[in-house]
Amino acid sequence: MLQLDNQACFPLYALSREIINHYRPLLDELDLTYPQYLVMMVLWESQPQTVNQLGGRLLLDSGTLTPLLKRLEQKGLISRTRRSSDERVVEISLTIDGVDLKSSAIDIPGKVMQSMNVTLEELTELRNVARKLLAKTNRGCTSAGKTE
Amino acid sequence: MLQLDNQACFPLYALSREIINHYRPLLDELDLTYPQYLVMMVLWESQPQTVNQLGGRLLLDSGTLTPLLKRLEQKGLISRTRRSSDERVVEISLTIDGVDLKSSAIDIPGKVMQSMNVTLEELTELRNVARKLLAKTNRGCTSAGKTE
DNA sequence: AGATAATACATTGTGCGCAATATTATTTCG
């Protein structure tokens, strides 16, 4: 019928923005945007990582990441250094401040859940549905998933 | 654990972008962006609508909509006219071309489903989960739903 | 080794999203 409510994509698009809006006041305290927070989270998991590795994990290209990483560098949270054995590659490492920021971020997911007034079950359901479809449409890209 | 894969928001954020990326080549043929397509869809349902009404439906504010609507106007798909009985309000109507474009858009959802290689059941599940959470976090805003 | 291709990142330009603020028009209230 080509109606907004019949589309699967619109609720997804709207909900994604809505959730990020709930992150915003919490991330403001850390002086991070949501994409910057994602990059930091990936680096808190494993470090250092190349721009390519970050992009593979977050499904973002250098056109998005390069300026974002420069901003994180300016904030003193990361360092960007060319790999000596391959000057094409830029390795992203956390600074002390970058590592330390994790402790301030640790309670953000809980607070977001609370402010959105949703249960863990609902979020888990959402996550599973989204991950399933993401895996289908994005063959291989998230494959670096030795995270668990 | 503050890991990317534990977050509900990241798969949602990534999947939302991923789906929109599948819309892109199809929308390119209509010279529409995804948000522009959403606005057109809302107008195809009901017309005319004020900027506020569109924003309430799509959860977007005038800071996003005003320039977007100007671009749709430039393309000759909509007209923007101040309501004479209340000069604050801008009414958005479809032009003939705007109405006609619907027939070219009618088969987009099916093509997207196909290109993403997902089933209708999966999309329905995704839509229902997303709508449920959207309704919870967004009390009242989608209430203008006389669309069914 | 030298040309060609491939790789990794950077740059440019466009269009969102959103906060903050401005502008104009209407309501409300004393």
Add this chain to the structure above:
DNA sequence: CGAAATAATATTGCGCACAATGTATTATCT
């Protein structure tokens, strides 16, 4: 009625996303 409050849209500025292109650097292939 006139001032203050409210409402609807517009403007400005910043940071993504993404396409297209550019620039080094490394790999490949005679």
